[in-house]
Amino acid sequence: MDEKALRTALLAAQYELKAKQARAVIVLVNGVEAAGKGETVKRLSEWMDSRHLLVESFGAPSKQEQQSPFYWRFWQKLPAKGQIALFFGNWYSELLNARVYKRLSRQAFAEKLAQAEDFEKLLQAEGILIVKLWFGLSAEQCQIRRQELANNPVLRWQVGQGIDWHKPKVFHRYLAAAQQLWQAQDQSPHHWHMIDGWQAKERDLSAARIVLQTLQQALVPHTSGVETALAPMLTPSLLQTLDCNADLNKKEYQHLLAEQQAQFAHWFRHKKMDKRSLVVVFEGMDAAGKGGAIRRLTAALDPREYHVMQVSAPSTQQRLLPYLHRFWQKIPSRGQCAIFDRSWYGRVLVERVDGHCPRSDWSRAYAEINQFEAELVAKGIVVVKFWLAIDKDIQLGRFQERERIPFKRFKITPDDWHNREHWDDYIIAGSEAIERTHHPERPWLIIPANNKYHARVHVLTALNKVLADICQS
C-alpha cells in the first residue's frame, strides 16, 4: 500500500471508528533516542484527521502525580470509545528509565511489567485496543543520528533529553531492559511491533500500517470476553442471616456520637495521616441510612477537606470509558477524604442484579476492584468500606416516611421501589461482593442499621479503630 492509499485508508478507518464507537485505540510510542518517535507522531497527526486524534505526552511525573498511584495519570487520559490516542511517553518509558538507573532490580522490573499487563488486560476487556510500537536503532546508528541532530539547528534540542544516551553503557542497559520487556510480552496479544528508525520514510509508513491494522480491528464491535471462573462462595448467605438490630437510645447516642466525632477529628489530623488520604465507601439497600451516616462523619471535617461523590448510573459519555474511570478521577490527594455514597461496587450490585452488564463483565470486576483498591492502599490511601444492613420491613417504613414528608420526597423514586422487588438478589450480590473483595488492608465493615443511631455511631467507631491502628503502628 503506497502512501496515498494508506492515508486514504487511515482516514476511512478513523471516521468509521468515530461513527461506530465500537472501541478505543491506544498507540504506545516507545524506543531509543533519535529513532524518530516524535517525527512519526507528527506524521500520523498530519495523515489522520487530527481533530479526532489525541496526542498525550507523559514526561516525568509532577509532584502530585508522584504522590498518586502509578497508573493514576494514565487513567485520566484514556480515550473514549471511538477515539484514538497516541501515548508518547507512557508507563513503559517510566519503568525502563527506572530500570536503567537501577531504581528497579531485574526482579522488581519484572513485577512492574506484570502489573502493566494487568492494567492492559483491564483496558482490553473494557474495549480499549492497545498497540505497541518500538522505534529501534543500533548503538552505532543512534550515535550517527545524534551527531546529525546536534549539527541540525532545528532539531539540536532533541539531543540530550531523558537518559544519558551518549554513554554506551547506558545505551546497552536500556536495550537489555527493553529486551526483558519484549520477551515478557512476546506471547501476549499486546506484543511489541518493531519499527526500524533508520529510514524516516519507511519508518512512518511501517508505523502507519500497524496503526491502520489496529483501527480496522477496532471496528469489530467489542464483545464481552469469557466469564471469569470464580471460587465457590464460603458465606453465600452472609447478609441474609445477619441480625440488623442493635439498640441505642437517643441520649446515649448523642453522648457517643460527640465522643466518636471528636476521636475522628483527632485521628484524621494525626501527623501519620499527613502523607495519606482517606477513601470511605458506603453501600447498602436504599434507605439504609447512608446519607445520615455520611453527614455525622463530615460534621468533624472542614468542607475543604472532603468530597462526597454520590454515584448513580453512568452517563452516556461515561459509558464510553472503562467502568472505573470516573472513580479514578475522584481519588483524594494527600490530607483529603473522599466519601462515596455508592461506588464502583455498582458493577457487581445494581448492574449485575438489573442485568445492565453481562456476567462476563461483572464476574471479572471483583479482580479489577481488588487491583484498583490495592493500588490505592499501596500508595498510602486508607480504604474502608461500609455495608449498612437493614431489614426489608424497616426499608418499607422509611420509604413510606419519605413519601409523606414533602422535603424528603425527592429521595424516593420509582427506581427505589423497583430495586426493592429484587431485594433477595441484592442480598446475594452484596454477600458475594463483600466476600470477594474483603481484605484486611481494605476491609468491609458490616453495620447493623435498623437503628439509625446505632449505625451512625458504629460507623464512626469502626472507622476510628482503623485510623487508630494506622496512626499507632
Add this chain to the structure above:
Amino acid sequence: MDEKALRTALLAAQYELKAKQARAVIVLVNGVEAAGKGETVKRLSEWMDSRHLLVESFGAPSKQEQQSPFYWRFWQKLPAKGQIALFFGNWYSELLNARVYKRLSRQAFAEKLAQAEDFEKLLQAEGILIVKLWFGLSAEQCQIRRQELANNPVLRWQVGQGIDWHKPKVFHRYLAAAQQLWQAQDQSPHHWHMIDGWQAKERDLSAARIVLQTLQQALVPHTSGVETALAPMLTPSLLQTLDCNADLNKKEYQHLLAEQQAQFAHWFRHKKMDKRSLVVVFEGMDAAGKGGAIRRLTAALDPREYHVMQVSAPSTQQRLLPYLHRFWQKIPSRGQCAIFDRSWYGRVLVERVDGHCPRSDWSRAYAEINQFEAELVAKGIVVVKFWLAIDKDIQLGRFQERERIPFKRFKITPDDWHNREHWDDYIIAGSEAIERTHHPERPWLIIPANNKYHARVHVLTALNKVLADICQS
C-alpha cells in the same frame, strides 16, 4: 417561611433549575472565622439535593495555580447552566488575606476588586447568577466562639486556620478590608448579603432564604443584555483591500524555512522563556493554509512541548458554560506552547456571521477577549495571533483540489462551501476583530497567504521577531 417549607421550596427550585437549564448559580461564601460558614455549607448540602449541588473549596493556590492567571482556577470549576455551586473560599478570600498582610496596598486592593467585578460581569452576561454571603461576627463574638470551639474536641481543629484571627489588630484589619469590599460593591447587582453568624439556626435559615431567592431568579430565562456600544471602526476594509500575494519559490522556501525553524527552536528554548509559555492563534478563511503553517511551526517542537487545539462549534455541554470556558482549560503551563487552529475569535467571526449568537453577545465579546488575553499576558504568557489572508479564487482552487484528492477530501465539508457564500461578511467581521483586539503586547499579524511557501516562512519570521524582542529585552 419555616424550615420545612423552606426545604421544600429549595428542592423544588433546584429541580426546576436543573430541568430548565436557564442559568447557573454561584454562591460565594465569605466572612470572619468561626462565623459558621462551613456549618451552613453543610446544612445547605443537607437541605438541598446534594447530587446536584457542587461544593468547591478553594484554599491557598498550589504552585501550578500560582503560576497561572489569577482567575484560571476559578474558570476550571464554573457551574454549567442548571447547576448550583457553593464557592467556599474564592477570589475574595485570597484578596482579603493579601490585603490584611499588606501584600496589597489599599489602592492595589481597589484595582483587584475592579477586576473581580469585570470577571463577575462576564459571568453574569453569560448566564451565571452570583450571590454573595458574608458571615459576620463582632470581634467579641468571634473571641467567644473561638473559645467555645477550642473547648469542643469535635471542632477544635477549626481554630487557628488561615490568618491570625486571635490578634485583635489582624481582626480589625480584616474588617477594614471587608468594609472597603462591601462599599465598593454596594451599588452593584452583586452586593453582599450580611448573615449574622451568632445564632446557628437563624444563620442557616437566612442563608437558605437568600439562596432560594437567587434560585428563583435563575429560573427566568437568561436574556442577552443590551448591545455594547462600539467605537467607530478606523479600518473597516482592512482585509478587503489587502494584497494577499507575495512570492517565494520552492528553493528559497526550503532554505528560509530551515533557517527560521532553527531560530524558533532557539528562541522557544531561550532561558528568558523558562517562566513563560506561548499561545499562538491561527485564524483566516477556510483553506488559508493554517494546518500547513502549524505543522511547519511544530516541526521545531517536541510533541511533549505543544498542544494543537482544533476548534469547531461548541458541543451541547460546552454551550451550558461561558463561551471562554473551554479555552481557559487549554492555557499552557510554563515551557509549553498551545496552538489554536481557530479560537475564541469564533464568537466574533463565525458565530456573528452565521447569527449563532445575538449582537449583544458578540458586541461585548471584544472587551471580554481583550480582558482574557490581557490576563494571560500579565502572567508572562506570550500571545500572538495570525490572520492568514487569501483571495477568494485561491480558496476555490484549494477547495477543488481537496475534493479531487481522496486523502484530502475529509478537509472539505458542506460547511466550507456555506462559509464561502458569506465571504464578504467574514472579511468585515475579520477586519473588525483585528482592529478591536490588536494590542502591541498581544498583536495580530496579518500574513498574505496566496503563496503557501511565503505564508509559512512569514509566520515563523514574525513569531521569531516577537520572541527575540522578549528574550533580548
